[in-house]
Amino acid sequence: MKKWYAVIGDPIAQSMSPEMHEAWFRENQINASYIPVHVKADELEAAVSSLKRLGCSGWNVTVPHKTAIIPFIDKLDETASRMNAVNTVKVLEDGTLYGMNTDGQGFVRSLQEVYALGETIGNVLVIGAGGAASGISFALEDAGFGPITFTNRTFEKALQLSGGFSSGSALSFKDAESAIGKFELIVQTTSVGMNYARSGIPLDPSGITEGTIVADIIYNPFETDFLRIARESGGKTLNGIGMFVHQGALSFELWTGITPDTRKMIQSISTKLG
């Protein structure tokens, strides 16, 4: 029987996940489809039980449901539980809902793929202290990167997040800007600069040391002002397309056991958005 998968969120129309997963199903001759489902915050519980009742095999979870869905999930893997956020649900044979999170690992894979990093990087600066920052930082730490310094508009949140890391510390935006030359990897996780209408930068990266890897998890626009300045200042840059594709590929693997072609997908999305 044909299987089906979904992504739930609000808004959801702009999601590129359906197109990506449908392409991978076709490429791998899997008889399945993937649909976007618009779910508002107060409809989440009903939506989860409908997806289950209607035989959905698994779904992705996006803004604003990643943490709110946890009470309706039967079992969490270690990463989702540590992050307190779920982006992938798999419905097991016996109907158990298994929640996982592939966002952080997706980022690390994208970084390693693009820069063929055989070694990990010390002195990491993470800008932001929300869900994305915490997921990426846990995955970076698991992969051996660090020490990690956190900086955030609301300094207290950076301080709080840094406490969960063995060698974590926190700086204000102003102090991070002054010290920016000492970091070897900088990861921008805030929403500042997303979409052309909201240009701007959280802090100025122009003082980076040449060769510093600077990543922004935003992919629309293709190159944020933050990434452009970093590139013009000698940084090696990485936008959010790779992270998006790799988090999806990890979900696909968890559902089907098959590793999809990420390079081709990154190329095709880059061509579309670039």
Ligand code: ATR
């Ligand atoms: P996500 O899951 O995408 O990380 P989030 O948990 O809501 O989303 O976190 C949003 C992050 O973007 C926070 O670090 C937030 O900073 P504050 O903690 O100070 O709110 C940051 N952010 C959002 N808008 C910002 C802005 N205009 N300037 C600087 N930082 C901003």
